[in-house]
Amino acid sequence: MLQRLQDSAFCMWVVGSDSLWAYPTILTLHTAGLAIIVGAAFVIDLRMLGVGAEVPLPLMRTVFRFFWAGFIINLASGVVLFAVDAVHKAKQPVFFVKLALIAAAIVVTARIRRRGFTPRDAAPSAAIRPLAIASLTLWAGAIVAGRLMAYL
Amino acid sequence: MFGFISWLEATGFSTTLRNTTWLWPTCESIHFLGLTMLIGAAGFFDLRLMGFMRRVPIAAAKAFMPYGIAGFALNLMTGTLFFVMRPSMYAFSAAWWAKVFFIVLAGFNAMLFETTLGARVLTLGPGENTPTSFKIVGCVSLLSWFAVLYFGRMLPYIGTGN
Numbered sequence: 001m002l003q004r005l006q007d008s009a010f011c012m013w014v015v016g017s018d019s020l021w022a023y024p025t026i027l028t029l030h031t032a033g034l035a036i037i038v039g040a041a042f043v044i045d046l047r048m049l050g051v052g053a054e055v056p057l058p059l060m061r062t063v064f065r066f067f068w069a070g071f072i073i074n075l076a077s078g079v080v081l082f083a084v085d086a087v088h089k090a091k092q093p094v095f096f097v098k099l100a101l102i103a104a105a106i107v108v109t110a111r112i113r114r115r116g117f118t119p120r121d122a123a124p125s126a127a128i129r130p131l132a133i134a135s136l137t138l139w140a141g142a143i144v145a146g147r148l149m150a151y152l
Numbered sequence: 153m154f155g156f157i158s159w160l161e162a163t164g165f166s167t168t169l170r171n172t173t174w175l176w177p178t179c180e181s182i183h184f185l186g187l188t189m190l191i192g193a194a195g196f197f198d199l200r201l202m203g204f205m206r207r208v209p210i211a212a213a214k215a216f217m218p219y220g221i222a223g224f225a226l227n228l229m230t231g232t233l234f235f236v237m238r239p240s241m242y243a244f245s246a247a248w249w250a251k252v253f254f255i256v257l258a259g260f261n262a263m264l265f266e267t268t269l270g271a272r273v274l275t276l277g278p279g280e281n282t283p284t285s286f287k288i289v290g291c292v293s294l295l296s297w298f299a300v301l302y303f304g305r306m307l308p309y310i311g312t313g314n
Contacts, residue, residue: 024309031305032298034184039192043216046193051219054212056278059205063196143188144181151177 002086011084023084030077034146036070038139041109048116048124048132057117057124064113071106094152098145105138153243160239170237179230186230189223191297192216201282201290209278246311251303258296265289 047060089095116128193216200213242248
């Protein structure tokens with residue numbers, strides 16, 4: 001089934017085309033999306049850790065919009081990047097490590113969104129700090145795992 | 153320039169680094185981490201300069217910038233290592249020169265802001281719109297950094313001469 005996916009007309013175009021709009025652009029979208037997702041998580045986590053304490057929390061919360069926009073870009077581009085190399089990637093342990101790290105990072109980020117922004121006017125409670133550190137660590141791990149997919 | 157490039161590539165330093173197992177993937181991983189720090193922190197500040205999130209005091213939005221600059225420092229170091237390891241791959245790539253151009257543009261843009269406009273930052277309270285000059289600086293910065301990312305990622309595909 002993975003082989004048939006990989007051999008589909010669309011996938012053949014993505015990897016076979018000389019056009020910059022095919023594989024290179026999808027790959028670049030995935031990197032731009034990563035910058036938006038983890039960049040957004042980075043400033044939110046810093047805020048939770050006390051950096052930029054003058055930024056009102058409800059406004060900090062709007063940064064999640066960028067987070068989810070980036071996530072949609074990377075889900076879409078990621079599905080294509082998987083499809084064109086499905087047989088190989090389905091056998092790569094580091095790919096599943098990356099997926100697991102992303103899943104864990106999203107759970108932690110969602111928990112920060114729920115707990116880190118109440119009460120509205122006060123500083124985030126100290127209890128949120130371990131979550132922010134976990135988020136930074138998990139997102140960094142996901143990036144490293146993704147990069148190492150080219151080598152492992 | 154050709155002489156310098158082939159000299160550098162032949163030095164023991166370049167050769168040793170190039171043949172160090174896992175150095176390249178390690179630098180790549182750090183380069184990706186650095187870019188998220190830079191785009192996260194600079195992007196937040198740039199959006200505020202452009203007039204978004206107006207209720208954020210502009211000086212507060214700037215508080216994340218030291219972390220963005222740290223990300224840039226990581227990328228300057230790892231980027232220099234990439235160049236030392238494979239100088240000819242970069243020096244003869246149009247995409248690499250485009251990337252360098254946008255780094256320099258972003259640098260001058262930031263310097264212009266710091267030296268001429270930056271002082272006005274502190275006089276802007278929460279809720280205040282930003283002057284047009286701030287909007288231009290923020291927009292140039294944000295577009296430049298994404299252009300740097302674009303040409304970096306496109307390095308294997310654009311202007312390699314093959």
